[in-house]
Amino acid sequence: MNSSAVQLRMTLSDVAALAKVQRPVVSMWRTRSAHGPAPFPQALAVERGLEVFDADEVAAWLEATGRGNNAEASGDAAAFAVRAGVGRDNRNVFDAVTALLALRAVTGTPLTGRDRDSLLDAADESDPDDAFLYSEIEALADGLESTAEYAERLIDSAYSVPAAFETLLADRFRSGIREHADTALTEAATHLVASAALALALSLESEPVFVDPTPGGSDLLLGIVRAAGDGLPITALTPDGDDASARLVRRRLAAHGIDSQLLKMQAGGTFDVHGPAVHLAQYPSPGEPGMDAGGILAAIESIVMQMDDSQRAVIIAPASTLCDGALTASAGAHRSELLRSGRVRAIVRLPQGLLRRKPREAQCLWVLGPSFAEVDIADRWTMVADLTAARLTPDVVHDLVSDVVASMGSGATVRAHSFRFARLVPTRHLLASRGSLVELPSRGGAGEAAAGAEAALRIEELQELLMKYDGSVPAAVSVLAQSGGRLAPATVQELLSAGTLRYIKGNRLDPADLSARERTRVIGTAELLDEEATKPRSISILDFAAKYPSGRLTEPGDVVFCTSPRPAAMVDAEGGAVVVFPARVLRIDAGDPGGLVPAVLAADINSLPPQDKAWRQWRLRRTPYRQRRPLEVALAELQHEQDLTRQRLQQLDELATLILDGVAGGSLTLTDPTSTATTEGTR
Template identity: 60%
Template structure:
């Protein structure tokens, strides 16, 4: 019989992963040990020009030399190696090794016996009995051929090393980024995201006062359900329903549920993706799913619609998908489809989450939809949805717990909502969500009113004007203020929406050699230093001749440009003069003069500088806008106040200099005080 140690092959990259070192380290080992007593093993085979090494020889060499950072390399080798076929055949790829090992682990759990030492015929007979309809493991074992017995022995060894077959299965699945498992790696969420979705689903299920039934109708989805099992499976019995989709990813999901010994059953999905589940249940779904990682926006919304269509008021659902689908601005067919889902009344909570929750796309933010009862007796115009924007909020334990508490409260009626103190979410009327064209999480809250705040602000403005008593001849130089009519002003809009509409233009900063800068004359330099501390940073310049000759692609600012940066924190300033050179990482947002869209440069700069330090996603920043008739009066008032601030800073500097001169002069013996000095009105000159 062919032994297992003769069936596993590894590339040099596999060796590096097994030894937990960088790939160049293995090449260095190979080169330096070539003339020593323990040379690196020679290649056992080649596939498409790539050297393949015997896994047993590699682990023996690692153990003998003490190389690498993985003392369990011999037990872990199957996770990183690929299965070779019978003599004379090319080695099997990593997918076949993965599928064979996971199938054997599932068979081991189902039969309750070791699979090693059995003949291939016995193993296939046991697989046929455990999986008579070939739904999740028979084909994978049959495809191994003569290598089945050897791999079975190693499956037992791997389970012993991981202390259990489920742990061994998860160890194999943890290496999703291996060649041939792209559908798994492209859709893998972080532990924080899985725990949030799982805990939310469990909390929703506990409010139904029935059996804990969870349904995942996505093709190949199992991460969220296993997160629920791991977090709560020991406290209460859980029943899982997985979709009966065909395909490798779905078979892996069914093997995974089997190896964890869950109480699971299939749910029938028709050709259009429709299905039916009766009674109280909580649906969980991640999009795109492993079985369809290329699913587009319309496909995701259609899949969510299939969940909504079969729901009744005794069911709940938690969906995690890219924020661009669930909450960011959408137009066309996809936008209409999402609006229809909102009109159903079942979308009870919308939460935009921070980037970094999808391992393969760490810069793509995710979002949650929580679905629940529609309250059909409430008119559509009066229905509400709770929304939250956690784009810059890490999912710490307290954040997750309070967010889940907010979401669960949003499932209730008006009395329940009034009794809950919301930390993150706020209520928005459904009609406002449907009327908006931007992000769903950045709309005004339901029942919001600025009347009281406007009246208080107007009184405070008048009081401050009197207290400041401007030194100009007209203390009333500022325009009068009065409360505005609520809801008459334009809503805040994101940078991307303004760029698309043409109200804003983005201009990149330029990289300039430090040797080309000077401290004397030329065009002003505006960079990160000037943005971080504009009043205390020593000015920098570059001569126009040098700039034009060495940086022909560079562009100067125009009056009113907003210069901003995102690191180390968001900061911005308005270049009122123009003609400056903006140095990367600083950049420019230029407001279109013909169609500003309600933007005022100073307001844009203020909105940027007030962003949280961790918020680097500048295209999602939202800017407040002023009504067209208020833009010029606001600009004039801000210019007047900035002039007063500059004079106040200059006066403060002079007072500080005066205090220093008097202190040093009298204490040092160079000055003598003869008469009291009026600090309030210093005389011109000194005698």
């Protein structure tokens, strides 16, 4: 092979990946070898602000000097490099390379040693209808032979055609297909969707086809292939469009040897699939990365409308569209119509971090299945789960998939299953909800009354015990059990949107401005996490006003909170403190508190699991208006008693220390009043 005809280029970051070292190590090699007998290869050019090097020269240098941790650097170089011209500035070359890889998979014969006409003949024979690769190969007027050599070398370096194809897609920015980069899911998300879809497929009576109706989508189908291994033959249906994203999907499936067929799409994105099928869809999709909530719900409706009871669907999309509140009126009505169809069997809110380009955007899973049309809509139910604070570990995925599969069954089947994450909610409650669909509904009827009665009895017992200790009862209030009448919890975001809460950022202060001698208190993460052990910090109010003119002080009743390393909060009852970032403030509107009580808000935050850092989605309990003031009074009394108890404990600790040190040091002698009195009486 004439390697000079296939010049591969790599950046210093690519060199580090090839050599299996950290990026700074390569810079050190380059600097130290500059004046030695074997200097690091010279840069070929500067592309988009980055120096690029000849990959063959770099591999030869690594082999000659013994640097790095990859003994196979020469053979692996192509997998970490890119051919000159394959980048964001030349989509045609990228398309041609992927087409040649698909051709190699279809024909099973090497691409090297063949001229242009031979390659075009092979492409025409493999793709007579020009459905996925012929046009891409034909469009490369110059350098087709050298591009074929590069594709073959990429296969040798990656050890297989599928791996070579995935190498090109792995760095989606460099490959110039921005739409794929914008919608790429993490491996954990792809594995979850694929595992759920595969489990649903195995639960059907006959072998289904897997359908991805989204334009340009193929990651989920590839996830099915990886999850299934060699145990299940995969037949895929993808849209019949002739745009670049649709053709790339078909080339990718061909490279992996997947039996794929065309799904005829009709006007408006509708389609028909007959017989057992499992649909997989991610929205927004690579072919339509700019889809809004209305477009996503319309696309899901196309799936729902053509489904029968022998079909299933697993859909992943932004939680803001599928399960969160604050939708527009039209989008909310559209979502309700989909829920009313009875096909939405499970709704699972997933954690943040599953979308590579938008790690702060939470995703949601909808699982569609049989509608149980014979069941009255008032009696229908939907499985919901909130995994916002969970990590998608293998055990979590396994148990969640088990819950999802169980949700497909009838009422009797579902009641027999022991759910780990999910719970059953009457669909009518979801239709009536204006907030999150995965919000835990209030317990009504006998269950709530029983819980209240138990709490009331325990309160009376504790008050009697405290009366025995010192003759007083802190917060001597009378409580009664009741059912119903409570306000539903709401997320921080919902309360912010309603104006009930205000969010105030913490102040960024120079640590040199803090001291322990000034009078203005400072509250930061240290105070929130370990309030008693932290040395008091303060700042001069004059310095604060002069150096930080836009800074703010707290007001009485502000809730100061942080999210890292774990959620923590405290109520600043006094006000007038300086909050230091990353600590922040939630301020309840005095005119319209919306049922919020500072102490309850802080308690809700402190009870959250350590990994739950999505503070805008935290659910806060609310208190009815008539109970707000009595609750504040009772909590204030209890806080006073707790302070007195802490003071008493400190005094007891000091007393014990003085006695121990005095007697052990010989400066004090303990006397027994009983023995002294007896001795005096016998004299």
